[in-house]
Amino acid sequence: MTEFMILVPGVSHVILCSRITHPIRVPFCIISSLFVLLDTFFLFFTVFRDPGRMNKNFTSEDPQAVVQISNQTFTLKSCTTCKTLKDLRTHHCKVCDYCVDRLDHHCPWVANCIGRNNHRTFILLLTCTSLNSVYMIIANSFELTLLDPPPGKYGGEAVLIIYSIVLGWSIISLLFYQLCLIMKNRTTHEHRRKLFKANPFDYGAFKNCKVFWSMKRDFAVPLTLNRT
Numbered sequence: 641m642t643e644f645m646i647l648v649p650g651v652s653h654v655i656l657c658s659r660i661t662h663p664i665r666v667p668f669c670i671i672s673s674l675f676v677l678l679d680t681f682f683l684f685f686t687v688f689r690d691p692g693r694m695n696k697n698f699t700s701e702d703p704q705a706v707v708q709i710s711n712q713t714f715t716l717k718s719c720t721t722c723k724t725l726k727d728l729r730t731h732h733c734k735v736c737d738y739c740v741d742r743l744d745h746h747c748p749w750v751a752n753c754i755g756r757n758n759h760r761t762f763i764l765l766l767t768c769t770s771l772n773s774v775y776m777i778i779a780n781s782f783e784l785t786l787l788d789p790p791p792g793k794y795g796g797e798a799v800l801i802i803y804s805i806v807l808g809w810s811i812i813s814l815l816f817y818q819l820c821l822i823m824k825n826r827t828t829h830e831h832r833r834k835l836f837k838a839n840p841f842d843y844g845a846f847k848n849c850k851v852f853w854s855m856k857r858d859f860a861v862p863l864t865l866n867r868t
């Protein structure tokens with residue numbers, strides 16, 4: 641479904657561009673094709689990459705363990721379904737039915753969890769789709785207004801503009817929300833559930849972005865784990 645929503649407008653624009661005689665049709669066709677390829681590439685990795693499924697070796701005979709981070713003490717809990725000890729940012733996805741490392745959310749549009757391993761490609765997918773929507777609005781508006789089309793001939797461009805405005809508004813809003821959370825080093829799950837009143841993973845906006853891009857663990861649980 642998501643690939644369909646990427647592919648159909650992109651290919652439609654290439655077909656519509658091929659009808660016009662203005663030389664700008666060549667760069668328009670190339671840019672549209674590149675956006676389709678990039679979107680498909682990022683979508684493929686987001687869908688098929690393991691989001692960070694927790695393996696079962698992170699277990700403890702103790703029902704609880706305590707970690708300290710940023711001068712705060714937290715009690716680690718076990719997942720009642722997976723029977724594994726969860727670190728602070730690991731949560732169980734009810735749809736996938738397993739625990740995911742640094743779970744952000746389960747995304748039905750990619751039929752996968754967004755976790756430590758595929759969050760970056762998810763952000764790249766949103767960025768690419770947002771830019772594509774803006775490009776489609778500009779390119780199709782240009783074709784409609786500046787190429788002096790005969791009446792009724794350019795209905796396809798009008799449909800693409802409306803589609804891109806609706807899709808672009810949704811995706812850009814989501815991207816903006818995600819970027820705000822990344823700058824605070826918070827996940828969607830933590831934000832929705834209002835976990836951590838004082839966020840122990842907030843190192844400042846710049847370092848938070850670096851931490852997100854490197855996807856390093858915020859703390860090494862086994863090193864700081866103290867059995868109770």
Ligand SMILES: [Zn+2]
Nearest residue numbers: 719722732739
């Ligand atoms: Zn679980």
Ligand SMILES: [Zn+2]
Nearest residue numbers: 733736746753
């Ligand atoms: Zn899931």
